[in-house]
Amino acid sequence: MTIHRIVLISGDGIGPEVAAATARVLGSAEAPVAWEEELAGVAALEAVGEVLPQQTLDAVRRRGIALKGPCTTPVGEGFTSVNVQLRKRLELYVAVRPIRNLPNVSTRYEGVDLVVLRENTEGLYSGIENEITAGVVTSLKVATEHASRRIARWGFQYARDRGRKKITVMHKANIMKLSDGMFLRCARAVREEFGYDDIEYEEMIIDAGCMKLVQDPTRFDVLLLENLYGDVLSDLCAGFVGGLGVVPGANIGNDSAVFEAVHGSAPDIAGKGVANPLALLMSAVMMLNHLADTRGDTRCREVGQRIKRAYNQALSDGQKTRDLGGDLGTEDFASAVIDRLGA
């Protein structure tokens, strides 16, 4: 029986808490995985003096897959974000963030089922900033045709493979005519060149798009966004379905994939044992599906389905953490899921 070796980066803040809970559920579900723990973020800075050690990068490259908790990036101390570095150095060029309503998690919206696809390697996240003179700063937005076409191609193929019907690109090409203009041109060109006319395509200026999103998120299917817009809209869309505790994600490249929740290290609740582990657990289910898709190991999909049924059942039974209006702690919720793995 194949055991998949997965790099586990627990991260900072609530990271170790939600990672331990997630690993416990996967262990109880007998997921065919073995963890190799590596450091990143403040934990790595304290241990080895850098936020993203070469050893961690090498491990992810070697194993091809990682499950990652959130990492704190110290602000104003000259550190490039760990997450940005990781995504760029491993060429994890697309972030996939499914946003769906969950059972018994009531929000203002029903029937939300959309996916945010975020370009992960460029835009304003190049981190190239200069203070030209005291009080005047420039921040460089980098956009390339290569990356714009690459994510468009990935997005259309994803939509087709998943039976999704429509891609909406949100942009600001009215102002950033060259960069966002190119993003749009590439999406249109890819659709035409590769014959994706079965996927409906629309473009929306992002300010109006945000209004339409909050008016009725159910009219959207796949959102294709450059880096900054994707970052902001991921959290906005998380609000449709119960918040950051319930939105998973995957960062995918041609050679590696890193699965992590959309949320950050939540310093306000870190160490209290109250964080919702569901977003990371859902990310782990995405990871199991990815293993099934890329390595043909159908057991991974079965285990993922079992975990999904169990967390849906736990929620239906009112087993919820505080962010969802319940009173369970991180480990209590993991136990509630484990108790339902046979369901």
Ligand SMILES: NC(=O)c1ccc[n+]([C@@H]2O[C@H](COP(=O)([O-])OP(=O)(O)OC[C@H]3O[C@@H](n4cnc5c(N)ncnc54)[C@H](O)[C@@H]3O)[C@@H](O)[C@H]2O)c1
């Ligand atoms: N992928 C990542 O590693 C990642 C992503 C975003 C932010 N960050 C980092 O995280 C740190 C904190 O960022 P922030 O405060 O803006 O965003 P955050 O996502 O950490 O927290 C925002 C709010 O959501 C709540 N929240 C987040 N996750 C939760 C969970 N699982 N259960 C319950 N409540 C949860 C927090 O308590 C907080 O009130 C920063 O250093 C930032 O750079 C890391």
